[in-house]
Amino acid sequence: MTVEEFYTEIGGNYNEIMSRLRTEERVAKFAKMFTKDESYNTLVRTMQEGNIDEAFRAAHTMKGVCQNMSFTTLFQSSYELTEALRAKNMDKANELLTRVTEDYQRVMDGISKYFA
Amino acid sequence: MEKNTILIADDAELNREMIKFIFEEQYNILEAEDGEQTISLIQESGEKLCLVFLDLLMPKKSGLDVLDFMNKAGYINSIPVIMITGEATDETDEKAYEYGAMDIIYKPFAPNVVMRRSKNIMELYEKRIDMEQQLEERTRELVESKEKLERSNDFLVNALSSVVEFRSLESGEHIHRVKYFTRLFMKYIMQFYPKYGITKEQASMIVNASALHDIGKIAIPDSILLKPGKLTAEEFEEMKKHTIYGCELLENFKQEENEFYRYCYDICRYHHERYDGNGYPDKLKGDEIPIWAQVVSIVDVYDALVSKRVYKVPYAVEEAACMIKDGECGVFSPEMLDCFELARAELFAVTEGKFSFADTIIG
Numbered sequence: 001m002t003v004e005e006f007y008t009e010i011g012g013n014y015n016e017i018m019s020r021l022r023t024e025e026r027v028a029k030f031a032k033m034f035t036k037d038e039s040y041n042t043l044v045r046t047m048q049e050g051n052i053d054e055a056f057r058a059a060h061t062m063k064g065v066c067q068n069m070s071f072t073t074l075f076q077s078s079y080e081l082t083e084a085l086r087a088k089n090m091d092k093a094n095e096l097l098t099r100v101t102e103d104y105q106r107v108m109d110g111i112s113k114y115f116a
Numbered sequence: 117m118e119k120n121t122i123l124i125a126d127d128a129e130l131n132r133e134m135i136k137f138i139f140e141e142q143y144n145i146l147e148a149e150d151g152e153q154t155i156s157l158i159q160e161s162g163e164k165l166c167l168v169f170l171d172l173l174m175p176k177k178s179g180l181d182v183l184d185f186m187n188k189a190g191y192i193n194s195i196p197v198i199m200i201t202g203e204a205t206d207e208t209d210e211k212a213y214e215y216g217a218m219d220i221i222y223k224p225f226a227p228n229v230v231m232r233r234s235k236n237i238m239e240l241y242e243k244r245i246d247m248e249q250q251l252e253e254r255t256r257e258l259v260e261s262k263e264k265l266e267r268s269n270d271f272l273v274n275a276l277s278s279v280v281e282f283r284s285l286e287s288g289e290h291i292h293r294v295k296y297f298t299r300l301f302m303k304y305i306m307q308f309y310p311k312y313g314i315t316k317e318q319a320s321m322i323v324n325a326s327a328l329h330d331i332g333k334i335a336i337p338d339s340i341l342l343k344p345g346k347l348t349a350e351e352f353e354e355m356k357k358h359t360i361y362g363c364e365l366l367e368n369f370k371q372e373e374n375e376f377y378r379y380c381y382d383i384c385r386y387h388h389e390r391y392d393g394n395g396y397p398d399k400l401k402g403d404e405i406p407i408w409a410q411v412v413s414i415v416d417v418y419d420a421l422v423s424k425r426v427y428k429v430p431y432a433v434e435e436a437a438c439m440i441k442d443g444e445c446g447v448f449s450p451e452m453l454d455c456f457e458l459a460r461a462e463l464f465a466v467t468e469g470k471f472s473f474a475d476t477i478i479g
Contacts, residue, residue, distance in 0.1 A: 057175065
């Protein structure tokens with residue numbers, strides 16, 4: 001699997017990330033770092049706890065990271081989740097969390113496949 | 117200390133790393149993952165920091181809290197801050213600039229742009245700080261050289277003024293006292309007679325100029341200047357000319373525009389004029405006599421009365437004060453008599469030796 005194939009599979013923008021980071025090695029290095037980012041886990045935990053403020057912060061962080069990685073699909077769902085939490089709309093947020101989880105899983109799977 | 121460290125504050129390591137890799141070859145990098153850590157790193161390493169990247173939304177303390185701290189603690193003028201944010205909203209942008217951020221960059225970061233903008237900002241700050249230091253240095257030099265000039269000027273004026281006293285075998289104390297008394301009078305004039313608009317700087321020039329009031333006596337022959345006893349009418353006429361001689365001497369070095377010259381000239385010429393027009397040499401009256409000449413006039417009379425001279429014994433201070441008030445030494449303006457009353461205790465203290473002014477009088 002190439003970096004470009006990985007980006008296609010997870011719904012990311014390969015050209016954009018390459019225009020910024022320049023080398024595939026660097027993109028891969030950041031992708032590996034993405035797997036260690038705790039904001040998704042924090043998001044799930046704080047949503048379960050009903051801690052809206054912390055959930056908002058976690059979603060916001062996750063959204064920012066996806067933006068920097070050009071993970072367009074995951075960025076879009078986490079962006080919408082961030083806005084739902086900002087508006088304290090928990091029904092909408094719970095609904096969006098399912099989508100975020102799916103998108104997140106696809107990215108994580110893609111990264112494991114790339115490094116396999 | 118070399119400012120070569122960049123602080124990156126963002127709660128996501130990946131985001132920090134994305135800025136870090138741009139700069140880590142050329143700069144030392146410090147990282148903070150929340151607002152509190154950011155503040156403590158600024159406190160620890162503020163002097164080394166040349167740039168701070170600051171995420172807006174961070175745990176514990178927000179980016180704006182950090183900016184607020186940097187404003188209050190005075191870091192904002194020496195360390196440029198670039199805000200990092202995910203979305204551009206006019207509200208947060210405006211707030212960030214209002215709090216003193218130099219620039220805002222949006223995710224996703226484009227390394228080349230971040231690098232270029234950062235370098236511009238760091239260069240700007242470096243130049244500004246450098247200019248401020250140069251200005252400070254230059255100002256310090258100017259103040260120093262001004263003080264030096266003032267000291268030299270004082271020295272020359274004092275030396276010149278004492279020439280006459282040296283000749284008349286006096287100690288030079290009269291000059292010191294006249295200066296000291298003039299300073300007292302100027303203090304009260306500034307305080308109670310603002311209509312004269314005398315500034316601190318002018319007052320200090322007038323004090324210096326007062327030292328030269330009798331400079332014209334250098335042209336008076338010994339037979340008159342040193343005569344023990346009363347002068348004849350003819351001798352007195354010659355003695356009166358010391359006011360004119362003083363001005364002639366000064367006119368050789370005339371400086372039309374120079375305030376100090378004006379004071380010296382006026383004081384030499386008019387320090388024997390009297391308020392009612394019965395003084396000499398020009399018989400000026402009332403406000404025609406410049407206020408600085410009026411001051412030197414009254415303090416000169418007071419000091420002459422209470423000093424021992426070749427032709428007389430000193431009067432007691434109270435008696436001298438009465439004589440001045442009663443117009444026995446010529447008429448002074450009500451304002452000058454008022455200042456005399458205000459300064460009375462201080463004048464007496466000097467005369468009666470209760471106050472060792474000789475140490476403090478220099479300058």
